[in-house]
Amino acid sequence: MNGILYFSSTGNSLFIAKKEQQRFGGKIVYIPKYQGDGSEFEKLVLVTPIYSYGMPTHVHSLLSRLNKQRELIVIQNYGGMVGGADFLLYSYATKLGLNIKSVFVIKMPENFTLTFTVPKFYLKSVLKNCGKAIDKVLNQIETGTPHVPKKKKTKEAKYLKNKSNWHLIGQRFCTSQNCVQCQKCVSLCPVGNISLQDGKIVFGDKCVACLGCYHRCPNKAILYQNKKKKFRYVNPNVDESEIGRDL
Ligand SMILES: Cc1cc2nc3c(=O)[nH]c(=O)nc-3n(C[C@H](O)[C@H](O)[C@H](O)COP(=O)(O)O)c2cc1C
Missing domain, CATH: 3.40.50.360 (Flavodoxin domain)
Structure with missing residues (x-):
């Protein structure tokens, strides 16, 4: 197979x-x-x-x-x-x-x-x-x-430079008042960079910039640099719950 x-x-x-x-x-x-x-x-x-x-x-x-x-x-x-x-x-x-x-x-x-x-x-x-x-x-x-x-x-030099800065992206995320602490972001993060601490979502320093949390938060409650951008994307032709699974 x-x-x-x-x-x-x-x-x-x-x-x-x-x-x-x-x-x-x-x-x-x-x-x-x-x-x-x-x-x-x-x-x-x-x-x-x-x-x-x-x-x-x-x-x-x-x-x-x-x-x-x-x-x-x-x-x-x-x-x-x-x-x-x-x-x-x-x-x-x-x-x-x-x-x-x-x-x-x-x-x-x-x-x-x-x-x-x-x-x-x-x-x-x-x-x-x-x-x-x-x-x-x-x-x-x-x-x-x-x-x-x-x-x-x-653009290898650019790739390596950007890659070395990806961890900073997570540090520029915060949650808005729409966050209901459902912890979906916690479970979908591929590097365990997001946790719930004292009732608040906290982003660590291991982000790999996949943006899964940002796009897939059910309440669009994850903000980048505290800006309330509305656009989020998930491929409409997949069952979102299958992303991250073996099939
Ligand atoms: C951190 C990051 C860097 C990206 N860099 C590029 C890029 O260099 N060139 C490009 O055309 N798209 C870039 N993209 C867009 C993705 O390659 C593209 O949207 C891809 O289809 C997403 O696949 P996925 O839905 O399976 O995660 C980038 C996306 C992310 C999150």
Whole structure:
């Protein structure tokens, strides 16, 4: 059986992982809860968002421990600009000696929206078009032909700098009076960075900037820099309760 390893905070990567599973079968595994190295699977498909022209922290550390024999196919998804993230991941995996065959990129709705709102018409059009883009990638996977990203200039320095500052994002979060201490944020945070202390939600210094808490709070009660922005996003084509689960 194939392993479909995914990281997702707002459901785009889970949506793609489920399409992969519907088409080819396999077990969907949520990376932050996964301790293994992929050996129990025949082939590995990694589905991940692009973060700061690179990859989320959990994906970076998963790659460093993956089984080197297993064939690896990567599907990255992004909201606005790839910035060489496909080539960066491919080079990193190659340096680690992984058996990486292909890296694909798919445009999905943007979720790094702490300071702006995605217009509804644009969101609708990205959601409409991504279905075709996903099918195209799955067709390419079916042919078995490797899809190696062309050598390109990456924004590696920017990625590493941003990554080193991700922990600060959590420290810029606070809760508004709409917070009812339901603790959904506490349970969905992939690094246990949020806790309830003396009746108040407290953000620690381990944030990996996934923004799951911000987008998925049922009362939009998590604010960034104390600003009351309304826009929150969760992929409307997934069951939100499945984000973070193995399927
Ligand atoms: C911390 C962070 C950094 C991001 N960096 C980029 C980026 O460099 N380029 C881009 O196009 N999208 C970027 N995005 C947007 C996500 O890649 C995109 O919305 C993705 O589809 C989210 O996947 P998910 O719903 O599975 O979490 C970023 C998102 C976050 C949270």
